[in-house]
Amino acid sequence: MNEDRRQFWALYLTRFAEGFGFITLVTLLPYYINALEPTDTTILGLTISAGLIVGLYTTGFTFAQTVAVIPLAWGGDRFDKRLVLLTVLGLGAGVYALFPLVDSSATFIAIRALQGAIITGTGLMTLSLVGQIAATGTRANYIGKSNAAYFAASIVGSLSAGVLYEAFGFGPIFAIIVCITIAAWLAMRHHLEPDVTRVYGFPFSDLALNRRILTLSSFRVQYAFSVTLVRTWVPIFAGVSAAQGGLAYGGLAVALTVVAEKFTNMCCQPFTGRLSDGYGRALFVFAGGATYGLVALAVPFAPAIGAALALPSEFVVSIPAIAAGATLPGWLPLSAVPGQVTILGDVSPAFVPLIVLSGLLGVADSFREPASMALFADEGTEDGGVASSFGIRDLLWRPGSVVAPLLGGWLMYEVGMSAVFYVGGAFALSGVALFLVILVWLHGRRALVEW
Template identity: 55%
Template sequence: MNGDRLQFLSLYFVRFSGGFGLAALVTLLPTYISLYDPSGLVIGLYTSAFTLASTVAIVPFAWGGDAGDKRRVLAVAVALALVSYVGFAFVTGSWGFVAARSVQGFAATGASLMSLSLVGELAPTGERANHIGKANAARLASGIVGSLSVGAIYEIYGFRAVYGLLVALLALALVALVAFVRPDPVRIEGFPFSSLSVNERLRTLSTFRGQYAVAVTLVRTWVPIYAGVEAAQGGLAYGSFAVAVVITAEKAANMAFQPYTGRLSDRFGRAAFVAAGGAGYGLVALAVPFAPGIGTALGLPPGVPGAAALADTALVRVVGVSEAVAGLATLTPAFLPLVGANALLGATDAFREPASMALFADEGENTEGGGVASSFGIREFVWRPGSVAAPFLGGWLMTEVGMAWVFYAGGAAALSAVVVFLAVLAAQHGPAALRTW
């Protein structure tokens, strides 16, 4: 196996291990809410603590990656992530959970920035979105495996078994990184953020990304909350394994499409894929609260047909998840529509994500005095205000207005982002930019 392939595979594995941990916390979030019964403000902090810490991490990691060895900086981030999961194993209340989420957020930003920057530098320009799509597919694959396994492991063995698995996985990723990824020779002098901050293309992309952050943060955070919290709180009261299945639908669809849509955006223009993905995401988000009505109107079964029979198979019994799988047969008619809607959210976002990342990588490489890591850092910065504010908005809407309004707000934010992006793109760069970017 050639050296470049080993480097890509090692970086994909780093993405896999990071995605596994993030999926674990998303899957368990409704469980922590039920366990600690936090206020709407603290529910917001459960997500915003992660986001605020990851915002603080952007400049030191991005500058350090462009000025020094990205591989070494990535190794530091992976080690910090490992420490955060050790911390989660000993959490006993809301504030301990918020603290551990902060460390996790700081580490996750470093790992994401550096792994994507290394993939972007290794990939030829004409294949960049395709390689980024593969890297994201690895992260999403871990989300699928992580969501399903974490839900079952928690129900059988508890929190500490989950976090022990995460620590072991990150340790293996760190070994692969050191063993197979070559030191990064690229060095950028000065402060690349200064050159990139006046880049017209990045500013145009930011008109979309700033609003879209609100949409994705609300929808991606509240789909599992909607599935898992009690009916009195506006949710469907599904167990953790059922919540994991809902989450997995989004990740599976996203994973399946990203390498393909990334390759298409390399050939036909990336801006159109950003706009199409954002519009589709907004429309599907608006439909999520109608899952119960859709299930009833279509006369769908209360759960997954055949789940009871599957739970009695030898393989499922050996794995030890028979009870969790059997529970999928006794849910509500809303389950299958919710799974379908979340799968559509993943498919639509797969059109946007690799194209957007490749556009930022292109500008980091092509801007004089810029850098790929700093360009991704700006991408993260633009995302942060919306992703910090959105959980507080979502917590308030959930507790004061109603769960459905979280998804209405998310869908409206996505559609607004697309409209503004297309208007600025046409005004500043001409109508042809939608095809040529």
């Protein structure tokens, strides 16, 4: 195995550690809410409601991410990215070790904010180093593989965290995260070469006026609203009651709708990244964004599709051991009768179409994501500020990630569940339309296939 390949594998392991830590905390949030039992609190005469405190469990994380972007990206360009990444990973192991000690909402919000800064630093440095080490003609391929490692961690973490908590509690879960983080730190320390690039000044100011980045921004700002709405509301649509416009599925069925999108995205990104290296990255951004919007518009029609195709509403398998009188652990989401096990409980015919549509969302986004990341890496590397380029990319996503959940909640209660997906799809389609217009206007008719 050559030196570059060792470096890439170390970076992939780091992306896995980043994704596993992130998704595990997302999965465990309901359990922390139950354990901490937040209540109304008065501070300096100001009453903070329990609902606002629960909101801070996530908002504190997101706010810390936003604040950390510029200093960490600047530090990565100005100094050794490897050293910055090793420092962030080392601190991350310590932060995850603190989570089992949480005994109040205040400490949880504070430690979660630290996790937000760690996640931001890890993501920025790993993507910057992958983009910097890879040659221009292979950049999207390697970024796609890096993203695949992240999605693999998301799948493993989302499926295992709840089960592990029910069986063992918080402590062992975070021990696993700490061990994975330390393994990533050791791999980085041993295999990754020092970063000798140095960028003086403040590259954000120059890159903010880069014509290609401005063109991509016209798409990315709108697309952030689309992805945040659709990714957030697919499991909500699957899990909430019919009175709220949902399908009222159980926990395993809801988890499978999330995993379907991540699994197809993970499997496709290395391949689609390699294709975008050869056939034009702007074309893949356009095609992926447009397809995502069209699939999002189809999500509310999952019940109608399932009814039209007369699809099953229950999934049962025969297991002889159950018939012989064996028992199942209480934490497994299965119900048994003699001779068979009902895997998903009573789901509607909409379940299979929803899984397929969720998987198609992952396929569509797998065309867009590595191509988009490679374009930012290209511009950052060429202008001497790859970490800052990814920092700008991250900041462009923030308005959508913060505002879209509020918009989705309002649409769900005031208009209807379907409206969330219609608006989400519209954001993606308007984003690619504006991207195409600006692309042709500023860069010529051939830009779609030449970038």
